[in-house]
Amino acid sequence: MLKKFLARVGVGAAKVDTLLEKDKFVPGEVVHGKVVIKGGEVDQSIDSIHIFLMTEAIREVDDRKVKEKVELQKYPIADQETVKEGETKEIPFSIQLPYHTPASLGRLPVWFETGLDIPLALDPKDRDLIHVSPHPYVEKVLDALESYLGFHVRKVEMELSKHYGYVQEFELTPSGEYRAYLDELEVIFFLHENHVDVMLEIDRRARGLGGLFAEALEMDESVAKVTLSSEELNGPVDVVARKLQQQIDEYKK
Secondary structure (H helix, E strand, C coil): HHHHHHEEEEEEEEEEEEEEEEEEECCEEEEEEEEEHHHCCEEEEEEEEEEEEEEEEEEEECCCCEEEEEEEEEEEEEEEEEEECECCCCCCCCECCCCCCCCCCCCCCEEEEEEECCCCCCCEEEEEEEEEEHHHHHHHHHHHHHCCCCCCEEEEEEEEEECEEEEEEEEEEEEHHHHHHHEEEEEEEEEEEEEEEEEEEEEEECCCHHHHHHCCCCCEEEEEEEEEEHHHHCCHHHHHHHHHHHHCCCCCC
């Protein structure tokens, strides 16, 4: 009885460890691994095993920016398992990273969190950090903006957007001809298997009294969408750059 009681509060209970074949991925990639459960000092029933894809995002609370954990995806791995005292169980899995998985840029952490749902007990958990590179389509768009249009990435953050939910936002500053017209360009990517929707928030530079009023009322910001097909994104980068330029130039005036 004492062992069962201690197991409920985590002493001598089952432990979980998720082992991944590798720890570097791109959005949309399939992840292979196994969940290893090591039995404790008593037999324990497990209602379910889940893996959660997690990150952190910034949200404004009372004019303060706070970080909070964000669940990007929940993966069911197994149901109704029993792990006996001292037993080791291995459960293989293959799960796909969603296309909206953010890239590990700056100090943004991305990780898998594995949990065992054990009735009437403290649920064991395991956390595994991974590195997510920007999807090649995202890299192609950023290359077009930087190499061909003269923008420079200043900041990348995961934020709560009132329009789109939790998104990774790329903030770019203009140079060259755009410096006279724009303060900044904010970019959000919505990846799909065969295309990418690029949302552009274009912050025009205030010019004259009317411009200052527009800036104060946040009327100086315009949102545009550019859809790029996989065929375009797999082609020359200057084609992508011209399509982005056409949209951005609409707001130079």
